[in-house]
Amino acid sequence: MGSYIVKRILLAIPLLIIISFITFVLINLSPLDPAVVVLQAQEVPQITEELIAQTNKALGFDQPFMIQYVNWILAVVQLDFGNSYVSGEPVWSLMGPAxxxxxxxxxxxxxxxxxxxxxxxxxxxxxxxxxxxxxxxxxxxxxxxxxxxxxxxxxxxxxxxxxxxxxxxxxxxxxxxxxxxxxxxxxxxxxxxxxxxxxxxxxxxxxxxxxxxxxxxxxxxxxxxxxxxxxxxxxxxxxxxxxxxxxxxxxxxxxxxxxGLGRLSVKSILSRDFPIIQAYVLMLAVTFVLFNTISDIINAAMNPRLRKEF
Known part of the structure; x- marks a missing residue:
């Protein structure tokens, strides 16, 4: 039974990595520049190309795509989803209570x-x-x-x-x-x-x-x-x-x-607050994978044949 649990957990890890990558890609495919969202939230009176470039550099968006993804996923593992583009607060401080x-x-x-x-x-x-x-x-x-x-x-x-x-x-x-x-x-x-x-x-x-x-x-x-x-x-x-x-x-x-999370996610979508949207999608994915794994383990505990077939 112990080996079965280990196998199920190991199988869930690549699935979560794939989901996180797809989430990151979809958010980055948005035609809206994150720097513009940040500057608009800060109520900057005149948004210039130079100011957008400086903001993108400060956010790390001037780096290659894969470097951005690796940095993001390493931070996510530590429950660091970055800061909200709109409020500037840490995403987890908003999502944790929600x-x-x-x-x-x-x-x-x-x-x-x-x-x-x-x-x-x-x-x-x-x-x-x-x-x-x-x-x-x-x-x-x-x-x-x-x-x-x-x-x-x-x-x-x-x-x-x-x-x-x-x-x-x-x-x-x-x-x-x-x-x-x-x-x-x-x-x-x-x-x-x-x-x-x-x-x-x-x-x-x-x-x-x-x-x-x-x-x-x-x-x-x-x-x-x-x-x-x-x-x-x-x-x-x-x-x-x-x-x-x-x-x-x-x-x-x-x-x-x-x-809760649902209300926060709708507000984030309307305000284009990408870090919160990413965190919400990833959190739901982790929850689904976690409970699916628990379900498989419970079924295997009740039916030994499933452990042998895996």
Whole structure:
């Protein structure tokens, strides 16, 4: 198992290097000169070619492309993403608190998503084809198809404006979590619910279930066996729930004015703050690769055959 973990980690390293290189290339392909962005943010009255050249030299953009990339990636390893072109502050001092705010929202939402997916998936699988199963699937399909920004707007209008029960924005107290968590949970539960339900139905037709019932095991114990085997299939999808929710909070954070990564990234895109955009993309990539690796390791721990095949 130890060798498998080492192999998976070593496999993730070149993938992250490739992603970081692509990110760096795409940002540098922008037709907008970073020096112009910096000078405009500093409100320089007259931007001349000489001033642009001096700024590019100060930022290191006069060096060969590969030298720029190597210097950038060596700094990133030390969590030094440079300074914001707009505010001049270190990027990490802006992204660190924003990342923690997004992570809090993501973790709370993911707990509810996974719990509801398992609960509803098991209940509907045990009542396949019945009214409850059809009703839950229909409601979840409708809610999943609904645009999250529209649902968020409706929730704000009803619970915050009409009833005046919950805050419309910010994260001043635990009450600020309620609406964004509900919107995220509603938007994603249907996706993971289908995985649990289909996995349960698949396992219910296996020979070991018939044998367990023939051996006189109670229905509760049989269900627990089915659930355990079903979750082995769903665990990889659940592991990816956190990075997927993390990456999709952009809309929710902007609707609810949540001071997280998503809101910061939109502001950075609008102001052409390239260092923050680079850091945001790279941070999401690292999160996806990390949780994908964790998912593979968990699957390998539960299924020894995967370790042998790797």
């Amino acid at each position: 990342f923690m705010n997004t992570l809090k929202l993501t973790l709370v939402s993911s707990v509810f998503i996974i719990a509801l997916s398992i609960l509803l998936g098991v209940i509907c699988a045990m009542r396949e084809g019945k009214l409850l199963d059809r009703s839950v699937r229909g409601v979840l399909f409708f809610l999943t198809a609904m645009p999250s920004y529209w649902l968020a707007a409706m929730m704000i209008w009803y619970f915050s404006v009409k009833l005046d029960l919950l805050p419309t924005s910010g994260m001043d107290s635990y009450r600020s979590y309620i609406l964004p968590v509900i919107v995220i949970t509603v938007s994603y539960t249907g996706i993971y619910f289908r995985t649990v339900r289909s996995s349960m139905l698949s396992n219910m037709n296996e020979d070991y279930v018939l044998y367990a019932r023939a051996s006189g095991l109670s229905e509760k114990k049989v269900t627990l066996h089915i659930l355990r085997n079903s979750l082995q299939v769903a665990v990889s999808i659940f592991c990816m729930a956190i990075p997927i929710v993390l990456g999709s909070t952009v809309v929710i954070e902007n609707v609810f004015a949540w001071p």
